[in-house]
Amino acid sequence: MTPVLHFSHDEFERRLRKTRLAMERLGIDALIVSDPSNMAWLTGYDGWSFYVHQAVLVGDDGEPLWLGRQQDRAGALRTCHMRPDRIIGYPELYVQSTDHHPMEFLADRLAAFGWGHRRVGVELDNYWFTAKAYNVLCRHLPGVHWIDATGLVNWQRAVKSPRELDYMRKAARLTERMHGRIREIAEPGVRKCDLAAEIYETGLRYDPTLGIGGDYPAIVPLMPSGKDAAAPHLTWTDEPLRPGEGIFFEIAGVHKRYHCPMSRTLYLGSPPKAIREAEAAVLEGLEAAVSAARAGNRCEDIAASLHGVFRNHGIQKDGRSGYPIGLSYPPDWGERTMSIRPGDRTVLEENMTFHIMPAIWAETWGLEITESIVIGAEGGECLAHVDRPLVVKD
């Protein structure tokens, strides 16, 4: 079986080398990778199987190992770049059982590979590495020196390759199409579930001009309206949009698991002064942030540019205003490494990619106008091009 790969073997090799260098710096002999985004980045593995325990193992040489449920081995053979003997399935009796845990199987393999007394990295603070998984590993491999490698692979993903940027630019075309459709159809009386239906339909359908269709986003469309827009992470209901309401749409076009998130806000009626003032601050802040998004600057410099503008407009904001993006699986399209916030002194490099998010959630309304950008030598390059101002539908 020849797997369908979205990247060259050379690119997977480079990723593996970068990862091994980072392992070396932390004195890690072997790494257990549980995050599906990290697994995909290292091996190409793609499938909705992360609801059971699975992992990619990276030793100090050779191809990575994929280890998952036996029935998912078929998917791994079709999507991973490694030889079939590097793709190992565990039997069904380990699945969602109280008697057997998949990490017992993994521990046996680690011991067989001679890692039972070495320094092994684990993604301690990752959704897909549970407390129980760690306890089982510790109990079965008492000789291992465990090292917290949370984010180790995520950090290697920060600077995007030309192929990755190409995928994100394609995703951006889908994002544009989705926001275009939203502004076409959103008006009082239109139900939110129907908007969600249109957003998915527009985000997924094949576009003959682009030569691509879309993939599922790591976060479903967020689209709270009116007073509910004070809550950033509500999804949708069956309720219709109402006159006199604002509504933001936080969505992403996705191509081969690469995301281009973007938020825009609509107002159905004549926007109140407070929202217009927030809009002015956000639009100016976004310009400042994008222009500060250049190689050599630090994450906190982008935050400072933005917060400076906000202060001039009398707005105090101290939360995060952005995060890195790229290849992702649910529940988050962020890479969970850097943050655009005061105190994050990470130096920006060319071809890092961020979702810049100067959102404002007030007590009774919310405003989101955001951009996904690529860090450049002179400033940020916006991936998608959609008019920024509040879309007013009277």
Place this chain on the structure above:
Amino acid sequence: MTPVLHFSHDEFERRLRKTRLAMERLGIDALIVSDPSNMAWLTGYDGWSFYVHQAVLVGDDGEPLWLGRQQDRAGALRTCHMRPDRIIGYPELYVQSTDHHPMEFLADRLAAFGWGHRRVGVELDNYWFTAKAYNVLCRHLPGVHWIDATGLVNWQRAVKSPRELDYMRKAARLTERMHGRIREIAEPGVRKCDLAAEIYETGLRYDPTLGIGGDYPAIVPLMPSGKDAAAPHLTWTDEPLRPGEGIFFEIAGVHKRYHCPMSRTLYLGSPPKAIREAEAAVLEGLEAAVSAARAGNRCEDIAASLHGVFRNHGIQKDGRSGYPIGLSYPPDWGERTMSIRPGDRTVLEENMTFHIMPAIWAETWGLEITESIVIGAEGGECLAHVDRPLVVKD
């Protein structure tokens, strides 16, 4: 602010009482619930915020506490049944930071509530309770006696209330609509991304006759075709369907987070003998399984009925053939308690709900024909009604 609740206060009270009884049996004084489905079931909380640490705390009396990111408190106030002072937000500095962990904040609250030297349950083997989260809690609360409460709340969810069944029956209407649309449009040349677009559009759009629209599924549509159908958890690509291919669609209609999953298989052309034989076994097996799905029987009895038929057809199957379903958030629409497999001796009760899944994944093809059912006194009641046989499009 008056929250929008999908269940009565009485029903939330009953859920809490059941949960406390289960806690008592395990000698648990306080419970930390991290699973979003369990959080929603106990409190009503709904929002795509499970990509950061959050929890519901259940003590031995009073309302539960919701604890999450400060910005998500707004969503909790709008969806939870508790008083606002039972809804607590942690500051932004704890978010995806290497210096501060949300579990430090939670540990402080637990100590303040006097739980610092009591028996506290945690969902040790849950996606949303990481190894790091547990380590931080253990370090900050050395006096706590920790108890593994994985699945404790999930088990309380097994028997559905009349309101829950009503939501699942509504979800079933959406499932029927989605499968109806699939068989209308799937044919050689149609791209899978376009099928995915139509599945979402049909699953979400408001139906005036039903009076509902749809919600997002906890698993995206799975629809591998041809030889790829040997891999159960592949999603979709931009490729067109081809003549001479089989393709299964594992999808779910969703209403207020309640799921009705169902798989059907199409064949584009004249199905080969092996697939026709598998179909015969699955159709007969499904009948046997549904009729064994009656109160008083055990999970393994359903598996035995099914596997008996399979053996008569010369098919050996030992994996799981089903699991409980209901309220769910990604990554799984299963409840992760019982399994329809040999050795699971759980006694079935009326109004438990299962996805019965006698799937066959061979080396070069796959067949999925499944039913979501309610356990009844005389046998299973199928929630959705869609013709079962292979849909053949010549």
